[in-house]
Amino acid sequence: MEVADDGSDRPRSDDDSQGRHTYRTDRAVREGGRLLGEVDGDRFREVLLRHPEACEAYRMISGTGYRDPSEATGSYTAAEHAGRVEADVESVAAGLIDPGHTCVVRLDTAGPQLATVRNEVERAQVEFDVDRVRWVAPEGTGSGD
Incomplete structure (x- = not known):
């Protein structure tokens, strides 16, 4: 009974057949072929x-x-680098406490699986090693690969 009250395991599914942790997204949409x-x-x-x-x-x-x-x-200027600058995972996670963020994962990719986190002011990207963690569409959503 105590385990059922532990919300920390809520989003985690059982390991899949390849030993990865798999997580279902809340919704999925086909957009621009992706x-x-x-x-x-x-x-x-x-x-x-x-x-x-x-x-x-x-x-x-x-x-x-x-x-x-x-x-x-810092180690870059805006003029020199338009693109991605490495950040720590904890700082991206900390930013998700604020409301108004969207988190979108590209599901139909061989790996790494790219997720984009966005709010009104900034954008971050997270690459998931698909050999360890994999996001999948909700049940009942055809991937149409």
């Missing part, structure tokens, strides 16, 4: 914190706002 799964921010955060060793996280840099490299406060 199968995208939407995940609740709290559930997504829970999976990130449970499996940090199976994830690589990145912050997305817009590349606008050119400035002199000597004024840079």
Whole structure:
């Protein structure tokens, strides 16, 4: 009975036949030829914190706002890098506490499986090692691969 009250195991399914942890998305939609799964921010955060060793996280840099490299406060400038800058998984998970985030996982990929986390101000991406953790569409949703 006590185990049933433990919400920490709620999103985790049993290991699949290949020994991976599999997690179902809340919804799935076909968009632009891709199968995208939407995940609740709290559930997504829970999976990130449970499996940090199976994830690589990145912050997305817009590349606008050119400035002199000597004024840079970090190891890059916005002018030099438009794209992804490596981030720690915990910082991406911490940002999911705030409301207004969307978490979308590209389901029809061989691996790594790419998830995009977005709010009004910033965007991050998380790559899941599909040999350890795999997101799948909700039951009853055909993947149509």
